[in-house]
Amino acid sequence: MNGVNTLRSVVRGRVLLPNDSDFDAARRPWNLAVQQPVVAVVEAADADDVAALVRHARAAGLSVAVQPNGHGATGRTEGTILLRTGRLDTLRIDPARRRAHVGAGVPSGRVQAATAPHGLTGLPGSSPIVSVTGVALGGGLSWFGRAHGWVADSVTAFDIVDTEGQQRHVTAETDGELFWALRGGGGDFAIVTALELALHPAPRLYGGRILWKADRAPEVMEAYRQITATAPDELTVWLDLLHFPGADPMVAVDATYLGDESEARDLLSPLHRLAQPLSDTTRTMPVSELGTITAEPTNPGPGLSRAELLTELDDVAVKALLADPIAPLLSVQLRHLGGAFTRPSDTPHGPLTEPYALYMFGIPSDPATAKAVAARQHGLAEALPVSGRKPLTFLNPSESVADAFAPGTVARLRHLKNHHDPHNTIRSNFPVHG
Incomplete structure (x- = not known):
């Protein structure tokens, strides 16, 4: 493929081809259960590199799949050039305007570390x-979605490379349709090299995890339902059923509150009245330490997930969740939604009216375990009041945009794809054409 073999003359960033010793490591996604076939990997040096790559790929009849580090990889990359954007790492904070200019490779934790000193x-x-x-x-x-809606709702502009390899600044005023699609419709329409994000006040934050033995799950669940029934938008509470290898089953509640500790402890008092927990890390914390609450893995590994949106958390749903151990799953997480999620949103998702999100995760260590994990996830979903819709970022590799969006939205996204990228030069993790 001449278009692949000449890549090193096109871009200044690192290029890895199948015969290179580092090729397999460079193309590896975050989820090691996903196979990612690509013809080359390009680690772009900057936005100019991205533009040059797109022009080259279009002329050669190739497609470009974009991933900073592959968290959302689905394996739908056959025949593509995999573009890594980790070096597009510019971050500028404007505390007076409450805006952040965020490069495509900047992780969330780095933004939080930069905004925390400004109370944002x-x-x-x-x-x-x-x-x-x-x-x-x-x-x-987000942790603060109940107060501020989708992350996409806070995006005010995108810097992109379009499918002709031109760099553009896209806002609601300059290209309303493309701006709408990029705010939650996936990466199928252009390559985003940076975005502008509205920041929000956070002068005080209380949060952490409270952990109990699994036999306390019914009491914890009842307290969780009581808290979420009247929670203000500033309070976010997640419930986790956990069963890690080599450990006894546990139940946890993760919480954040944009406000004072005394107010938070009052709102969470139904939990504090329960039996002595195994641990309690709740405290006043800077927004830069939010990642410590759930302490998710920071290294790649295999995983099999399934998400659902629940229309209610009634007694029947609670019985289904607690009737049996979650094994072979490692975790079953309930996220309280509501608040600002339910308000008007000019994004492909629109308002998120379901009150809870369910996320189920297991490790497919071998074919038999993978089958058992999928069966347990399916059984739970069948027993719960699910809406049939799910957030795009929660889709697993077997799902598509039709599982996230209404049919009319899918049709609108497909029309935009045909208009902006008729040659399919850019291929997202979840292509709008299936």
């Missing part, structure tokens, strides 16, 4: 190492 915050999720751009392109569920 971005909209971080549970992991500090996931790129802000990747999350925003998928809509994005």
Whole structure:
């Protein structure tokens, strides 16, 4: 393939081809259970490099798949050049305007570290190492989404390379349709090299994890339902059923509150009235330390996930969740939504009206275990009041945009894809054409 063999003359960043010793490591996604076939890997030096690569790929009839580090990889990369954007790492904070200019390779934790001294915050999720751009392109569920909506709702501009290899600044005023699609419709329409993000006040933050033995799960669940029934938008509470290898089953509640400790402890008092927990890390903390709450892995590994949105958390749902051990799953997480998620949103997802998100995770260590994990996830989903819709960033490799968006939205996204990229030069993790 001449277009591949001449890549080193096109870009200044590192190029890895199948015969190079580092090729397999460079193309490896975060989820090691996903196979990622590509014809080359390019680690772009900057936005000019991205533009040059796109022009070259288009002329050669090739496609470019974009990933900072592959957290959302699905393996739909056959025949593509894999573009790594980790070196696009510019980060500028404007505290007076409450804006952040965030390069495509900047992880959430770095934004939080830069905003914390100013009493500001971005909209971080549970992991500090996931790129802000990747999350925003998928809509994005944040710790502070109940107060401020989708991560994408706070994006005010994109710097992109379009499918002709031209660099552009896209806003609601300059290209309203493309701006709409990029705010949660995925990365199928252009390559984002940076974005501008509205920041939010966070002068005080209280948060942490409280952990109990699994036999306390019914009491914890009842307290969780009581808290979430009246929670203000500033309070976010997640419940986790956990069963790690070599450990006894446990139940945890993770919480953040944008406010004073005394207010937070009052809101969480149903939990504090329960039996002595195994541990309690709740405290006043800087927004830069949000990643410590769930302490998610910082190294790649295999995983099999499934997410659902619940229409309610009634007695029937609680019984289904607690009736049996979660094994072979490692975790079953309930995220309280509501608040600002339910308000008007000019994004492909639109308002998120379901009150809870469910995320189930297991490790497919061998074919038999993988089958058992999938069966347990399927059984739980079948027993719960699910809406059939799920956030784009929570989709697994077997799913598609049709699982995230309404049919009319999918049709609109496909029309935009045909208009902006008729040659399919850019291929996202979840292509809008399936």
